[in-house]
Amino acid sequence: MRTASDRAGLSPDELGRRARVGKGALVGLEKARGNPNFATLVRLADTLGVSVSALLEGPAEGRVRVVTADAVAPLWTGRPGGEARLVLTTSGPAPVEGWRWTLEPDEECPGHPHQAGVVETVSVTAGRMTLIVDGTEHTVEAGQTATFAGEPSTSTAARAGRPAT
Incomplete structure (x- = not known):
């Protein structure tokens, strides 16, 4: 820092x-x-x-870095047990952060607006996630990916009565 x-x-x-x-x-x-x-x-x-991860990561590890998500401490944990882990970030002029989110049934996590120009991408690998951008809900199913500007008010939720990752 x-x-x-x-x-x-x-x-x-x-x-x-x-x-x-x-x-x-x-x-x-x-x-x-x-x-x-x-x-x-x-x-x-x-x-x-x-990036957030630039504040948290240590020295560079070489040309290839392999990270196990479970080896990274969660940065957010919800009451029902959902969590968010910042798995890795790339360096350079346009860093990319890789997050692993798990939301439990009926759990919602409020987002935080980012700097202008930041684009977020959400890929759902299991379950169904509700992405809420500026108050409008968008359903993202397992196997689907959504992208959106990172500066408006956002949150994510698992509303289908089952976990979402």
Whole structure:
């Protein structure tokens, strides 16, 4: 996080003010202490102009990286047991994040608006997911993929009485 902050020319105080994150939380994150919520990570990443995973990942591992989703800690966990794991991200001028979401029956997870120009893609591998963009519901079945602008209000839900991944 410090590298991205230095690159953006932001002092810890200015980063905290712009991202609406307390100085103590920033210090804890830089020292890999604490357990920030997902909204805090999104605000920091957006303020710094980097992906959430860029804040979390260690040094590059070479030309090929293989990640097991279950080896990555969830960044969001719902009351019924659903979860979201940021499996990996690519580097470069247009980073791509790979997430694995599992929603339990009748569970909904609110999204967080992204920077202008961010495009999100959702591929459902099991069950049926309801994608809600600006209040309009879109059903995405297993085997289907949806794409949408990341800056409006979004959320995802499993409404069919069965889990969705």
